[in-house]
Amino acid sequence: MDSINWLDVLLRWMHIFAAITAVGGTFFARLALLPAIEESLTPESRKSLHAAIRRRWSKLVAASIAFLLVSGLVNYAMRIIPGYDLPKFYHPLFGVKFLLAMGIFFIASVLSGRSAMADRFRQNARKWLTINAVLAVLVVLISGVLKTAEKSKKPAPSPAAAVEMAKPHG
């Protein structure tokens, strides 16, 4: 097909930009920012830096989650509604990806939140960021399998079969 499906392209842009922001931010925070802060700042300056980062990062986390959910759900609907023949593993694997993504969203939201629970989570920031980084790796690996899974459009019924299907039965 020669034409560009702009809805597909837009959804893909949304999904990929949000995914690289959220996943890249998690890796940066866990592997560079956190160790650097622990190594070189006093507890007092750590606190004010954390607060300044949290204010900014929480907006990006919220936007990334919204983008991933909207583009992901529409994308999924576009795989099932037009009647693609999908491999047997597709739906269960999508279910696993969805649950892992929900775990990532929960941890990321709490870590960048303002509640008392958020403060408790942040005391173990190293552990939670590690968990989120591992979950993100799994989600990206699963997404690669879903993306490359063979999907063939179900054949349209032949004219004779369509006439037969349209006949009243009974």
Ligand code: HEM
């Ligand atoms: C941390 C969260 C997420 C990450 C890192 C992520 C990452 C990805 C990546 C890298 C792809 C492949 C895109 C491409 O090659 O164009 C993808 C595809 C996809 N994602 Fe996500 N995603 C996340 C969350 C979600 C959520 C929450 C949903 C559903 C509600 C979702 C549904 C989908 C669907 C349906 C596809 C297309 C699969 C296919 O082509 O068959 N994703 N995702």
